[in-house]
Amino acid sequence: MARGPARVRGTQDMIGEQAARFHHVVDTFDRVRRLYGFGRVEVPVIEHTEVFARSLGETTDVVSKEMYSFADRGGDGVTLRPEFTAGIARAYLSEGWQQHGVLKLATSGPLFRYERPQKGRYRQFHQLDAEVIGAAEPAADVELLAMADQLLRELGVADDVTLKLNTLGDAATRDAWRAALVAYFEEHRDSLSHESRERLTRNPLRILDSKEPQDRPIVAGAPAIDDYLGDEARAFFEAVTHGLDVAGVRWEREPMLVRGLDYYRHTAFEFVTDRLGAQGTVLGGGRYDGLIEALGGPPTPAVGWAAGIERLAMMVDAPAVEWVRVALVPLGAQAEAAATGIAAGLRRAGLSCDLAYKGNMKKRMARADASGAAVAVILGDDELARGEAAVKTLATGEQRSVALDQLAEALRAR
RNA sequence: GCGAUCGUAGCUCAGCUGGUUAGAGCGCUGGUUUGUGGUACCAGAGGUCGCGGGUUCAAGCCCCGUCGGUCGCCCCA
Structure with missing residues (x-):
């Protein structure tokens, strides 16, 4: 518990x-x-x-x-x-x-x-x-x-x-109506519910929206505001x-x-x-x-x-889930360090981006999928050395290489 | 303040008229695949059965109390 x-x-x-x-x-x-x-x-x-x-x-x-x-x-x-x-x-x-x-x-x-x-x-x-x-x-x-x-x-x-x-x-209307209501309910005091009798002294207007069935007929015959307007x-x-x-x-x-x-x-x-x-x-x-x-x-x-x-x-109907657009999946210490900068660049370019911190690649890919991202950007030592990243469209599984300096542009276009 | 009802794993719940080591699904962790998700399979971790007392050979299950949740009454600025 x-x-x-x-x-x-x-x-x-x-x-x-x-x-x-x-x-x-x-x-x-x-x-x-x-x-x-x-x-x-x-x-x-x-x-x-x-x-x-x-x-x-x-x-x-x-x-x-x-x-x-x-x-x-x-x-x-x-x-x-x-x-x-x-x-x-x-x-x-x-x-x-x-x-x-x-x-x-x-x-x-x-x-x-x-x-x-x-x-x-x-x-x-x-x-x-x-x-x-x-x-x-x-x-x-x-x-x-x-x-x-x-x-x-x-x-x-x-x-x-x-x-x-x-x-x-x-104010004058209100006072007159209220006085008339009190007088009326006072007259029917014996037929009112216990709760409404209490209300009569504390807050008589509230008798009007009583939930007690026995109060209904009395309320129905009560003086109407319109006659005092x-x-x-x-x-x-x-x-x-x-x-x-x-x-x-x-x-x-x-x-x-x-x-x-x-x-x-x-x-x-x-x-x-x-x-x-x-x-x-x-x-x-x-x-x-x-x-x-x-x-x-x-x-x-x-x-x-x-x-x-x-x-x-x-x-309200459940609002649409706010998915992130890009999931960045770095592999290895070097890639993780570089990914911090790449993520910052994508975000400054206006692309929402989730950066995987923990787990092996399988775990990180699973999280990328769960984040609802349209694309995963996979960054490993090989890619990093070539100045590239693997961009995978998660819906189709299609994967291609994109130069790091063109990443934001390429992701925006997709 | 009053009443009804519920309280078992992180979540949603099962647990037969009291009877051995308390289960499932989801989630989590690991693996099948030392760099590839969404499907599948395998394994694992995780529980003072809200808490306290009582009845009983034996209590998650019965009784009393207490705390908490939910719904309603009162109230509604």
Whole structure:
């Protein structure tokens, strides 16, 4: 069995196909984000605990139980980031990024939540993230959703994923709807599941996506957000949905889709799938016009989303293996010394090249084959003395001599 | 925090109702070929059966505990 120290629960070591899938997702995101003019931003993995505590506020469970928080050697309370948005909002304020006007930002990297691992859920997990800060216009929501849609298309998972869209309205709408929901559920308290009765005091909006069958009929009769939407909020949502239609982004209305936190306004959305067990959300986000203010800044409109890299990586087709083009097989001490220089030359010429270090010739040839190289360059004392190398096309077994000074050119042509 | 399920070689797994020296495939090393791979054949290395206790003449197999993995609940910023 395994020896040595174990991996920390909920972390992952990735190699081979798994690592390739992961980076395929990140690379695709990086390409798509440029198409939409989103600049890359880098923010710390660690923040003062206050940054997340203030942004999360109401849901005590999240803050107390699920953050990786600790005191550093100086006694400061710090937390490994459980999400991107709060840290980016903090940077926006502390670094004076208002000077840049409307910011379209993209980032990706590790996040940490102290949770019980299960399918598509880890303690160190990774997300892609996109934010538009400083734009109150529905066009920002549309652009962000169009980018998400294109990303999922280019990853080849769009057919397995549905965009669920809702509006939470403005602050007044949200408060009124919430009050109506609480009153309604309070009325039906006795028929609710045990879990939902708990939620009623802690986080009543969550009752709307309860998994308990007995809650379904009650949820179905709950007050709908649409009855509480003001004219402005309604117009905003219509602008978003119309924009999506024009951009050719398919969406479905999901009136029960909510966000637990108070700073979310207007658009809320999730791209969901049924391919990932209990973790159906592959990409989610919304408008968080209240967040920067909650962190002590000026009222600043913002909207964004994040997507789970692991979840996407599980869904994409296996990316093509990255074969190396040339396998260099030196034989003997002299040839090995010369091969180092030849390999460097081939690589500078832009040819990917694997240099065999160990084993007898048979072993080295076997490795050359396993590397997927198109050609093996065999370099022994005879060849070296003549200033040549044997170039073998591995697929056909055909072999010929090539002068060393013409090697790069000859290999490129093949 | 709760529940279910699993834990045998580096990996994937087999091991019959408890019964001698615990097996296979892949991978690894060496050989058939002292300078020729992908196919084939031969040989070899590699295992505290997660860990601890118990029952038994006898435990990989049964019981208890514990640790770990997986899946789900809670939670989901």
